Amino acid sequence: MADWGPVIIAVVLFVVLSPGLLFQIPGRGRVVEFGNMQTSGASILVHTIIYFGLLTIFTIAIGVHIYAG
Template structure:
């Protein structure tokens, strides 16, 4: 059996935390902007730190496991 939990968590977090797709922290004019499809260097840094923190929490602390197959 293969464990697809880490792959699933990484893909979902990558999609949700892509700067400018759903949210951008910090935004160009405000602290948080929604769906503006723009990004900046600071925004990329903030989103990468959030991604790293959340993936560590979900994979190491919570231990998400999804088994597919027999």
């Protein structure tokens, strides 16, 4: 049996935390901008740190497991 939990969590977080798709921290004019479809180097760095932290929490600390097959 394969454990699909980390894969599904990583894909969902990647889509949700893509800079500029839903929100961008820091924005170009404000701290948070929503749906502007633009990005910057600083926002990529911030979103990467948030992504790594949440992925670590969900896969290691909480231990989400989804078994298929």
